[in-house]
Amino acid sequence: MKPFCFADGQIISSEKATIHPMDLGLIRGYGIFDFFRTVNFKPLFLESYLDRFLASAERTFLPLDYSRAELKAIVHELIEKNHLKEGGIRMVLSGGVSPNHFSPAKGKLFIFAESLIFPAQEKYDKGIKLLSLEYVRPIAEIKTTNYAYPVWDSIRWKDAGAEDVLYHLNGHLSESSRSNFFIVKDGVISTPDTHVLMGITRKNVIELAGKVQIRPISMQEALNADEAFITSTTKVLLPVTQIDDHEIGTGKPGPVSLGLLEKFRELEKEICF
The missing domain is CATH 3.20.10.10 (D-amino Acid Aminotransferase, subunit A, domain 2)
Incomplete structure (x- = not known):
């Protein structure tokens, strides 16, 4: 994982990213994610991946408080701060801390930058x-x-x-x-x-x-x-x-x-x- 990620509404050190232990992502395995590559510092097919991520959030009843434009801005800032010429961006939206420990709730958005190794x-x-x-x-x-x-x-x-x-x-x-x-x-x-x-x-x-x-x-x-x-x-x-x-x-x-x-x-x- 690269040094900087997005969590708690801001770009922070990746090692400081945390999630509540009762989040549905942990206790029920409920959450969504998407993953795309950067090529020459550019996010490949970004619009298509955002289409799918936004649709997944809606279909899983997970509130997402960020617009497409805001997500794009975060992605580009992470690429720059992590100097991610060839790598991966992982967006994760957790299931949230639910009052009944079962129903979807307001989750937490993480966006990570990662190294990427292709198959041999x-x-x-x-x-x-x-x-x-x-x-x-x-x-x-x-x-x-x-x-x-x-x-x-x-x-x-x-x-x-x-x-x-x-x-x-x-x-x-x-x-x-x-x-x-x-x-x-x-x-x-x-x-x-x-x-x-x-x-x-x-x-x-x-x-x-x-x-x-x-x-x-x-x-x-x-x-x-x-x-x-x-x-x-x-x-x-x-x-x-x-x-x-x-x-x-x-x-x-x-x-x-x-x-x-x-x-x-x-x-x-x-x-x-």
């Missing part, structure tokens, strides 16, 4: 493994702080040499624990349509690809795909070459996945340089 280049070159997990994330369309199940399960997939999990229910896929999921078959790109977070990287990859089918995808389709990949803020686009013990396509990153990754990198340059 080897993972982009060789692809990654996902482990299937029968699960649907609660209120998946909102970026909540509730990651208890995948955090608990992470010991299993780390021991198996997997990068992450792939959620499925009743034979259909949704997402990974921190990423969106895509398949490619006969040149056609598809991504699940329900029980997913509308990722900002997902949105931009869909726009870059041009034609993407947003529809139900079965586990069998994924296993039979020519290519598969995940997208997220911190990974951008990682090729998936194995699901459980099943090799995807040739077992190597495919041309569609790698081509989209290159297009995304070019988009970053256009925006931030």
